[in-house]
Amino acid sequence: MAGDGEVQFLGAGGSPFARRVQIALKLKGVEYTYIEQDLRNKSELLLKYNPIYKKVPVLVHNGKPLAESLVILEYIDETWNNNYPILPQNPYDKAMARFWTKFIDDKCIPAIGKAAWTTKKEEREKGIEEATEALQILENELKHYHHKFFGGDTIGIVDIAASFIAYWLPIIEQATGFTLLTVHKFPNLHKWTQEFTNHSVVKENLPPSDKLLGFFKARYASLK
Amino acid sequence: MAGDGEVQFLGAGGSPFARRVQIALKLKGVEYTYIEQDLRNKSELLLKYNPIYKKVPVLVHNGKPLAESLVILEYIDETWNNNYPILPQNPYDKAMARFWTKFIDDKCIPAIGKAAWTTKKEEREKGIEEATEALQILENELKHYHHKFFGGDTIGIVDIAASFIAYWLPIIEQATGFTLLTVHKFPNLHKWTQEFTNHSVVKENLPPSDKLLGFFKARYASLK
Numbered sequence: 001m002a003g004d005g006e007v008q009f010l011g012a013g014g015s016p017f018a019r020r021v022q023i024a025l026k027l028k029g030v031e032y033t034y035i036e037q038d039l040r041n042k043s044e045l046l047l048k049y050n051p052i053y054k055k056v057p058v059l060v061h062n063g064k065p066l067a068e069s070l071v072i073l074e075y076i077d078e079t080w081n082n083n084y085p086i087l088p089q090n091p092y093d094k095a096m097a098r099f100w101t102k103f104i105d106d107k108c109i110p111a112i113g114k115a116a117w118t119t120k121k122e123e124r125e126k127g128i129e130e131a132t133e134a135l136q137i138l139e140n141e142l143k144h145y146h147h148k149f150f151g152g153d154t155i156g157i158v159d160i161a162a163s164f165i166a167y168w169l170p171i172i173e174q175a176t177g178f179t180l181l182t183v184h185k186f187p188n189l190h191k192w193t194q195e196f197t198n199h200s201v202v203k204e205n206l207p208p209s210d211k212l213l214g215f216f217k218a219r220y221a222s223l224k
Numbered sequence: 225m226a227g228d229g230e231v232q233f234l235g236a237g238g239s240p241f242a243r244r245v246q247i248a249l250k251l252k253g254v255e256y257t258y259i260e261q262d263l264r265n266k267s268e269l270l271l272k273y274n275p276i277y278k279k280v281p282v283l284v285h286n287g288k289p290l291a292e293s294l295v296i297l298e299y300i301d302e303t304w305n306n307n308y309p310i311l312p313q314n315p316y317d318k319a320m321a322r323f324w325t326k327f328i329d330d331k332c333i334p335a336i337g338k339a340a341w342t343t344k345k346e347e348r349e350k351g352i353e354e355a356t357e358a359l360q361i362l363e364n365e366l367k368h369y370h371h372k373f374f375g376g377d378t379i380g381i382v383d384i385a386a387s388f389i390a391y392w393l394p395i396i397e398q399a400t401g402f403t404l405l406t407v408h409k410f411p412n413l414h415k416w417t418q419e420f421t422n423h424s425v426v427k428e429n430l431p432p433s434d435k436l437l438g439f440f441k442a443r444y445a446s447l448k
Contacts, residue, residue, distance in 0.1 A: 068326055071322045075316070078315040095290050096290075098298065102292055
């Protein structure tokens with residue numbers, strides 16, 4: 001897409017938050033320069049562009065930086081608004097999409113983290129209970145919805161926000177030894193994970209599972 | 225504003241999150257029916273309209289409910305878009321406004337809570353340190369900005385999100401016995417709190433300070 005100005009994207013291979021931005025840019029067909037960040041040794045560029053959080057993703061459009069993945073996703077949708085809308089047009093549906101992305105970040109991801117990154121049985125059980133409750137709410141939403149994706153028949157911002165659940169969660173389960181997102185407990189959500197991760201654009205823009213598995217196994221081992 | 229349909233707003237007098245919605249509705253001149261909620265004894269209506277969080281605020285527009293104050297503020301701005309815009313039009317400025325509202329909710333308010341709601345000296349000091357760091361970032365933003373409000377010369381979504389800092393924080397400081405937002409440490413932010421709380425619409429839509437003070441004193445006493 002010529003005439004859109006210069007787009008730089010600071011990410012880190014394994015980060016589910018950075019991958020959100022990458023998937024949105026690819027769905028939209030936005031050309032960009034990717035700059036991989038080493039989060040153990042933060043670059044001057046990252047500190048300059050995201051001095052508050054010092055995290056990826058950062059999007060730099062015509063020299064102006066933006067941080068926070070959900071904020072970036074909305075910006076991408078508003079700026080490259082001619083192709084592949086990822087937010088609904090109608091204000092109520094748009095508000096509900098925002099509600100669900102916030103629910104994923106505030107409730108689902110922290111609960112999954114609690115279940116995963118502990119060696120204490122009680123903490124894990126508490127985490128699994130909270131995560132089950134949160135995922136059940138998403139399961140009900142999909143069930144009631146009768147669409148392939150949260151966004152309808154095409155991928156939307158809620159699907160992109162939920163990448164972590166579709167792709168990272170099963171790998172974390174394997175690495176840390178618990179079971180949560182089963183076809184038996186969450187038939188609609190499980191089916192959605194398959195549809196989403198097999199979407200041609202999504203599939204090409206996820207990190208290799210063996211690398212993630214190794215990383216999460218090492219992280220879990222370091223807790224013991 | 226006729227023809228906008230029926231608007232119901234579920235709030236609770238002392239809630240800074242509900243007051244955000246109230247201020248936005250008043251700035252926009254939207255007519256609504258207010259339904260006060262007793263949060264110690266949650267109503268059927270609240271459980272029906274916000275089954276996930278069971279919290280205020282809830283906005284119900286033509287029978288369709290919305291929860292989460294920032295989500296509601298954006299909905300209000302998009303739905304009643306002809307008067308008193310509270311988000312910028314330009315996508316970058318809009319994204320930055322979203323960034324700051326998220327910063328207030330993710331960093332400022334939790335740090336202030338940590339400083340306030342503890343009887344342990346070390347926890348309080350840690351909380352004050354975190355809150356000082358977060359407020360310093362807002363102070364720098366205002367300083368660099370040269371406007372009366374975060375929204376420019378009129379009140380915007382960042383100002384509304386920061387109501388808690390302008391009005392609730394000084395009362396909480398008084399109730400729980402710590403000092404944070406001083407004119408000496410935060411001259412620009414302090415000036416902003418005066419401008420904001422003295423704005424005619426804001427002033428009329430804040431809870432009485434003596435009631436809040438009593439409530440917070442009782443809450444603090446219950447920790448001991």
